[in-house]
Structure formats: C-alpha cells, structure tokens
Amino acid sequence: MTLPSRLDVSGPLCYICLQGRESRFERALALFRVVMYFHPTGSNRAFTIPRRPETLPSFVLCLAVFLLVVTTTAAAAAESVRVVVEGLSGKELANVEAALAVPPALIREGRVDRLWLERFERQAPGKAREALEAFGYYKPVISTRMDNPGEGVYRLTVRVDPGEPVRLTAVRVKVQGAGATDRALMRAASEFPLRAGDVLRHDVYEKTKGDLQAKALENGYLDAHFPVRTIRLDTTGSKAEIDLALETGEPYRFGDVRFSGAPRYPRPFLETFLDFKPGDAYSGERILQTQLNFGTAQRFRSVVIQPERAGARDLAVPVSVDLDPLPQKVVRVGVGYTTDYGPGFSVRYEDLNVLDSAQKLESELNLSQRLQGAALRYVFPGSADFRSNTNARLSAQREDTVSYTAKSVSAEVERTKGFGRDRLGSIYFQLQQEDSTAGGDTTNTFLLVPGLRFSESRYDSLIRATRGFHYKLEARGTTQHFGSDVGFAQFLGYGDILVALPQRFSVKVRGQAGATTMNGDFLDVPITFRFFTGGDNSVRGYAYQSLGPKDARGDVVGGKHLLVGSIELERALGENWGVAAFYDTGNAFDDLDTLEFAQGAGLGIRYYTPVGPIRLDIARQVGVSDPEYRFHFTVGMQF
Numbered sequence: 001m002t003l004p005s006r007l008d009v010s011g012p013l014c015y016i017c018l019q020g021r022e023s024r025f026e027r028a029l030a031l032f033r034v035v036m037y038f039h040p041t042g043s044n045r046a047f048t049i050p051r052r053p054e055t056l057p058s059f060v061l062c063l064a065v066f067l068l069v070v071t072t073t074a075a076a077a078a079e080s081v082r083v084v085v086e087g088l089s090g091k092e093l094a095n096v097e098a099a100l101a102v103p104p105a106l107i108r109e110g111r112v113d114r115l116w117l118e119r120f121e122r123q124a125p126g127k128a129r130e131a132l133e134a135f136g137y138y139k140p141v142i143s144t145r146m147d148n149p150g151e152g153v154y155r156l157t158v159r160v161d162p163g164e165p166v167r168l169t170a171v172r173v174k175v176q177g178a179g180a181t182d183r184a185l186m187r188a189a190s191e192f193p194l195r196a197g198d199v200l201r202h203d204v205y206e207k208t209k210g211d212l213q214a215k216a217l218e219n220g221y222l223d224a225h226f227p228v229r230t231i232r233l234d235t236t237g238s239k240a241e242i243d244l245a246l247e248t249g250e251p252y253r254f255g256d257v258r259f260s261g262a263p264r265y266p267r268p269f270l271e272t273f274l275d276f277k278p279g280d281a282y283s284g285e286r287i288l289q290t291q292l293n294f295g296t297a298q299r300f301r302s303v304v305i306q307p308e309r310a311g312a313r314d315l316a317v318p319v320s321v322d323l324d325p326l327p328q329k330v331v332r333v334g335v336g337y338t339t340d341y342g343p344g345f346s347v348r349y350e351d352l353n354v355l356d357s358a359q360k361l362e363s364e365l366n367l368s369q370r371l372q373g374a375a376l377r378y379v380f381p382g383s384a385d386f387r388s389n390t391n392a393r394l395s396a397q398r399e400d401t402v403s404y405t406a407k408s409v410s411a412e413v414e415r416t417k418g419f420g421r422d423r424l425g426s427i428y429f430q431l432q433q434e435d436s437t438a439g440g441d442t443t444n445t446f447l448l449v450p451g452l453r454f455s456e457s458r459y460d461s462l463i464r465a466t467r468g469f470h471y472k473l474e475a476r477g478t479t480q481h482f483g484s485d486v487g488f489a490q491f492l493g494y495g496d497i498l499v500a501l502p503q504r505f506s507v508k509v510r511g512q513a514g515a516t517t518m519n520g521d522f523l524d525v526p527i528t529f530r531f532f533t534g535g536d537n538s539v540r541g542y543a544y545q546s547l548g549p550k551d552a553r554g555d556v557v558g559g560k561h562l563l564v565g566s567i568e569l570e571r572a573l574g575e576n577w578g579v580a581a582f583y584d585t586g587n588a589f590d591d592l593d594t595l596e597f598a599q600g601a602g603l604g605i606r607y608y609t610p611v612g613p614i615r616l617d618i619a620r621q622v623g624v625s626d627p628e629y630r631f632h633f634t635v636g637m638q639f
Contacts, residue, residue, distance in 0.1 A: 080112050080153055081120075085128075087160040091203075092135050099131035100124055100158065112154060121146055124158055136165040136200035138235045165199040166233065170241040173212075179221050179248030188215050189246070200240045205231070209244065216248050220282035222309060222317070223249030252282040255316035262300070262323035269358035270321070272386040273297065282307075282317055289421065293386055294323070299352050301326050328353050339633050340535045340544040342369025366397075370544070373397030387418025401545040403556040404438035406527040423456045436527035439555030445526045447484045451476030459498070464576075464608040466506055471495035488518035488525055504572040512538065512586070514562035522560055522590070530558025531588035534598070536632045538564050539584045541600025541619035543630070548588035559588035563595070570606065578606035582617070599623045604632075611635070 083100045085093055106116045125142040132140050141161040149155055173192045175185045189212065193204055209229065216224035228245035254276050259267060275289040287305055294303040304322040311318050332348045344367060351361040360379040366372065375395035382388025393412045399405070414428035430449045436442070452475050459468030477489030496510040514531050516522070522530075534542035549559040564586030572578045581603055589595040602619035615634045621627040 081106055081117065082153070082155045083124075084155060084157045085160065086157060088162065092132060092137070092162065095131045095134060096128045096158070096160065099127040100156075112152065117146075117154060121156055124156065128158055128160060132160070132162055134202045136167075136202070137162040138166055138233075139163045139238070164238050166235065166238050166240050168194060168196050168198050168200055168242060169239045171195055171198075172242065173244045173246075175216075175246045175248060177221075177246075177248035178250050179216060179219070179224070179246075182216075182219060182221075182248070184219060185212070185216060185246070185248070188212050192244075194242065200231070200233075205242065212246055216246060218284040220251040220253070221248035222252045222282065222312075223247075225249075250315055252312065252315045252317050254278050254280050254282055254286075255312070255318040258318065258320045260320065260322050262325045264328075264353055264356045265299075265323075265325070266356070266358055268383065269381055270323075272382065272384065272388075278316070287319075290321075294321075297386065299326055300324060326352060336635065337633065338368075338536065338635070339631060340537075341371045344368030344371075370401055371397065371399050382417070385418045387424060388416060390415050401532075402543050403532055403545050403548065404436060404527045404558070406434060406436035408432055408434040408436075408526075408528060422458050423454070425452070425454045427452055432526070432528075434526040434528060438527055438530075438557040439551040439553055441523050441551065441557055443524065443526055445485045445524070447478050447486070447526065447529075448482040449476050449478045449484070450482075462612075463610060464572075464613070465498055466500045467498055469495070469497040486518075486520065486524045486526075488516055488529070490514065490516050490529065506570050506572070508566075508568045508570070510564075510566040510568075512562065512564040516560040523557065527558060531560070531562035532556065532558050533562060533564055533586055533588050536617075536634045539566075539586050539598050539600050540582065540602060540617055540632050541584070541621040541628070541630050542598060547586075547598050549590050549594065560590045562586070562588045576608045578608070580604040580606060580617075582619075583622075584619070597623075600630075 081102045083097070083102060085096050085100065088096060103116070103120065106113055106120060108116075121144055124144050128142050129140055132138075140163050143159045145157045145159070147155050147157070171192060171194050173189045175182070175189050179185050192212075193208055194201065209226070213224055213226070225247055226245065227247050228243055230243045232241045232243070234240065256278055257271070257274065259270050262270065273290060273293040275286045275293060276283070280286070287307065291303060291305050294300055300323050302324040306320045306322070308318045308320055328351060330348075330350045330352070332346075332350075334346045334348075335344070336346075337343045346364065346366045348362070348364045350363075353359075354361050358381050360381075362377040362379070363375065365374050373395060374397070375393060377391055377393045379389050379391040382390070391414055393414070394410075395412075396409045398407045410430055410432040412428055412430040414426050416424060416426040419425055428451050430447070430451070432447045432449065433445075434447075435444050453472065454474075455470070455472035457468075457470040459465040459470070472494050474492040475490070476492075477487075478484040479487035481487075492514045494512045496508060498506060498508045500506050516525070516529075516531075518525070530548070532545035532548045533539055534547040535544035539547060546556060548556045551557050564584070566582060566584040568580050568582040570578050570580040581601075583599070583601045585597045585599045587596055587598050599622035600619045601622050602617055604615055604617035607614045612635060615632070617632040618629060619632060620629050
C-alpha cells in the first residue's frame with residue numbers, strides 16, 4: 001500500500017535534535033533549541049544574544065534554571081536506570097540511544113518510580129522504531145527485557161533486529177523558475193546524493209534539501225521554496241519514491257547601502273570595503289567577503305552586515321552596515337622573547353583616523369637584545385580598493401647578530417594596489433644610509449633603491465590553517481646613475497604550500513631563494529642587501545643569520561645568492577595543539593661551486609591561539625662532525 005509522506009517537515013525531529021548528542025550539556029542545548037523553535041517569538045527568526053546581560057528576557061532566564069534542574073535530575077536517573085541497546089551500531093545506535101534517554105521523572109525522592117519505569121519500558125519499542133525510521137528501517141523487530149542487577153538499580157535491555165531497509169525506486173529532483181538555467185543549482189540538483197537503489201535516509205534527504213535551498217538563497221533567489229516535496233512510502237514493499245521541486249523565483253539585486261556607527265570615517269573610504277555595488281546580482285558570498293574585508297582593516301571592533309529583505313523594492317535589497325570602530329588613538333606595549341632576537345620590549349602608537357580623513361599614522365619603538373629600532377609610517381588609503389594605499393615610512397635601526405653589526409637610516413615611499421581578493425602588488429623607492437661591519441669588512445654606503453613586490457596568500461584559516469599557500473616575489477636594484485655608492489640588481493622569492501593529509505596530518509613545504517648580479521666587488525654591497533641564513537624561520541639548528549660565505553679569517557660576511565628549503569609534517573592534537581617533525585636545508589653562497597648545504601632536523605610543539613600559532617622547536621644539526629642542538633621559539637603565522 002502506498003502511503004502519503006508524513007516525514008517531510010521543517011520542525012525539529014528526534015534525529016535532528018539528539019543524534020550524536022551524548023552529553024547532558026548537548027542534550028540540554030538541543031532541548032533549548034526545540035523550545036525556541038516553538039516559542040512564539042523564536043519561530044522562523046534568528047536568535048541573537050543581547051549585548052548587556054541585564055537585557056535578557058525573563059523567559060530565557062527561567063529556561064536556563066529549568067535546564068539546570070532537568071540535567072541534574074537526568075544525571076541521577078541515568079545512575080539508577082541504564083538502557084542497553086543491542087543489535088545496532090553507528091548512527092543508528094546513537095539515534096536509538098538518544099531516543100531512549102532516561103526521563104528525569106523516573107526518579108522521585110531519590111528512588112525509581114516503578115510505575116514510570118514500566119511505562120517507559122512499554123514505550124521503548126515505539127521510540128526505537130521511530131528513531132530507526134530516520135535511517136529507512138520501517139519493519140524492525142524489537143524486544144525488551146528488564147532486570148535488577150543491584151539494589152535500586154535497573155537495566156533495560158532493548159534488542160533490535162532492524163530488518164530490511166526501505167529502498168528508493170525513483171528520485172526526481174528538479175529546479176524550476178528563473179534559476180532553472182543556473183549552473184550551480186542544476187549541478188546541485190543533479191548531484192543529489194540519494195538515488196534509485198539507495199536506502200531511504202531521511203537525515204540525508206533533509207540536509208541535502210536544505211543545502212539546495214541555501215544554495216539558491218546564496219545565489220540571490222531569496223524567494224526560493226519547495227512547492228513539491230514528497231516522499232511516497234510503501235512499507236509493505238519496502239520501497240519509496242522522492243519527488244522534489246525547487247521554485248527559485250526571480251533573482252534579487254543589491255540595493256542602496258546604509259552605514260551607521262562610524263560617522264567620523266568618510267563614506268568613500270567605507271565603500272572601498274564593499275565587495276559589491278548597488279545593482280549587482282545579490283550574493284551571500286559577497287556579503288561574507290565584505291565582512292572579511294572590514295575585518296582585515298583593523299579599525300573596527302565589530303561589523304554587522306544585514307540585508308534588509310523586508311525593505312526590498314523592485315527586487316533590490318538594501319543593505320545596512322553597522323560599524324563599531326576601535327578607539328581612534330591606541331597605544332600598545334608589548335614584552336616578548338624569540339630565539340632570533342632574544343628578550344624584547346615594544347611600544348606602538350596608532351592614530352587610525354587622522355583629522356577624520358581615514359589616513360593612518362603609525363609609530364613603533366622596538367628594543368631587543370639583538371635588534372633596536374624606531375619607525376614612523378603614514379598611510380593614505382586608496383579610493384577604489386581597500387587593499388590599495390600609498391604610504392611613507394621613516395626608520396632607524398641597529399642589528400647585532402653573530403655574523404655582523406649594521407646601523408641604518410632609511411626613508412621609503414610605496415604604492416600598493418590590490419589585484420583580486422588575495423593578490424597585492426607594489427612599487428617602492430627607498431633611500432638608505434648604512435654603516436655595517438662583517439668580519440674585518442666595514443661599509444659606509446648611501447643607496448637609492450627602486451623595487452617591485454608581488455604577493456598572494458590563500459589559507460583556509462589564519463588561526464589554524466590546514467591547507468593553502470603563500471608566495472611573494474621581489475625585484476630591486478640601483479646604480480651609480482641614481483646617486484648610489486654601488487650598483488646591483490637582486491631578485492628574491494619565497495613560497496610555501498600547506499597540504500592536508502588523512503588522520504589530521506598536514507605537510508608544509510617551504511622554499512626561499514635570492515640572486516644578485518653586479519659589476520664590481522660584492523663586499524661593497526651593504527650588509528642588509530647581502531644574504532645570510534640560519535634561525536627560527538630558515539635553517540633551524542643554527543643561530544640567526546650565522547650561515548653564509550666566510551672571509552679569509554673564517555668570519556661570515558654574507559653571500560650573493562640564497563637557497564633554502566624545508567619540509568614539516570604536523571599531527572593535530574585536540575583543538576589547539578599539534579606536534580611536528582621537520583627537516584631544513586640551505587645556505588647563502590657566492591657561486592654554485594662553493595654551495596654547501598647546511599642541514600637541520602628536529603621536533604616541535606604547536607599551540608594555536610587567536611593571535612597566531614606559538615611554536616617551540618628543538619633542532620639538531622645534520623651532516624657535521626660535532627652536531628649541536630638548538631631551541632627555536634616563534635609566535636604568529638610565518639610568511
């Protein structure tokens with residue numbers, strides 16, 4: 001007999017609410033969601049938490065107290081009455097166990113109520129049968145047995161033979177309306193995971209149906225709905241058919257944009273963060289990208305972007321952008337330690353909106369054991385793209401490493417432009433006066449250096465990336481015709497790729513290269529334009545900048561070229577931790593005939609925080625007669 005579908009509903013089912021939620025907290029949270037669904041102010045609305053605790057409605061407070069009492073009582077019930085399900089495994093077992101959760105009412109005044117317990121035993125087969133229907137089992141054979149293994153303790157054994165599942169004989173999914181030619185929707189419909197011959201899985205059906213509608217909403221079909229959503233079920237023949245039709249309606253467009261909460265920022269500056277313009281096809285992805293754009297500005301504490309569907313006119317949806325800006329003037333003080341530079345102290349001052357122009361002033365003082373410096377930077381934002389800007393920078397620093405000492409004063413002007421969402425290109429001009437010493441060689445050099453930079457970065461997360469890549473390229477050089485004391489040209493490249501592996505493993509491969517061409521003595525080139533390696537982010541196992549060509553006295557003086565590579569295998573542990581094994585190799589050199597690869601290998605611990613990963617590595621030199629061990633400590637994502 002063919003029965004009409006009674007299973008295609010939008011409300012919370014047992015499977016949706018409780019499947020896989022084995023802890024009391026998770027079940028309480030599921031119950032809270034069910035109550036909010038049926039509460040008249042919560043149905044079909046987004047539930048948001050007010051900013052101030054005192055504004056919480058009394059309903060939520062009462063519900064929280066109720067849940068606390070319920071979960072405490074449920075814990076006592078679970079200790080006195082235990083339910084054992086036999087004959088099932090996997091998701092089917094989890095869903096039946098969730099359906100047979102012991103009700104708190106079984107315990108009265110600390111004792112098991114036998115009448116309630118007998119009623120619970122009678123209801124158990126029906127609850128188990130309903131839980132199995134979500135997985136296509138409509139004719140299970142279920143038996144129960146109650147025993148008393150100890151005083152005041154009861155065990156209910158539920159034996160389940162699921163029987164043959166209902167299988168699909170036909171699945172018809174179509175898209176109709178204006179979106180019938182939308183490639184993404186047509187592909188999603190054609191890839192519907194349930195097909196003829198498959199077991200009828202209501203969880204898969206509901207999820208995929210929701211994903212299909214979400215895809216339509218994402219692509220701007222805000223009126224998308226299902227005029228046909230039918231499961232024709234024949235339990236006698238253990239077969240079923242699915243008919244599903246998505247009516248998309250007409251596509252919407254972006255309307256006007258209203259900014260609020262940041263009146264001191266010029267509107268043209270705020271508009272540079274939008275990933276859309278009024279009149280563009282509506283897209284949820286563009287809303288999300290706009291949110292990310294504002295997040296990268298580091299000028300706003302929070303950003304809330306809300307499409308105002310209720311205010312749509314002629315299929316144009318207005319958008320409100322509510323901004324909570326950071327304080328305009330900020331002073332940050334920091335204390336830290338890295339193995340490259342030793343203990344350090346920093347002070348940073350920022351004016352994020354100079355004279356309400358969106359221009360930014362930054363100044364910073366850094367004092368550490370091996371590096372001391374001060375810098376001043378002024379940023380003029382671009383008019384078309386938030387990634388574009390022009391900035392001027394003045395800096396003075398002194399660096400003292402195991403290989404050299406360098407003191408420099410520089411001024412730089414750079415014009416940066418965004419190319420798409422992930423690419424940045426820039427042109428710059430740098431003036432630099434440097435006094436440096438390496439080994440027995442001392443230089444006092446003035447340079448005017450123009451250069452080009454280009455970079456691209458794509459990671460799935462900036463906190464704990466599992467896949468992605470980054471690269472940056474640079475070309476720079478100068479000549480005596482510019483007024484420089486020495487002429488040369490250099491090309492630099494850096495890249496890494498992160499690949500996810502099974503069992504929460506990932507592998508990261510990193511490479512770095514540099515090359516110099518010039519006429520004349522390379523030792524006339526200032527220290528900051530020579531190549532060195534070794535340290536936290538190059539060849540671990542060696543001190544910072546301790547590797548490179550040496551002079552006649554055996555002192556490292558830096559090289560014309562650079563070649564460094566690394567491979568690192570990491571295994572994630574829990575949510576925030578990881579362990580890694582790595583191998584690094586490379587060196588700076590003057591020509592290939594003299595290139596000697598230094599090598600280091602070791603193990604490390606990773607801890608991931610919102611400000612970036614913290615890394616602690618222990619590395620051992622490889623391929624030397626008397627190898628040394630060295631610790632390396634870094635904070636933040638390394639590019």
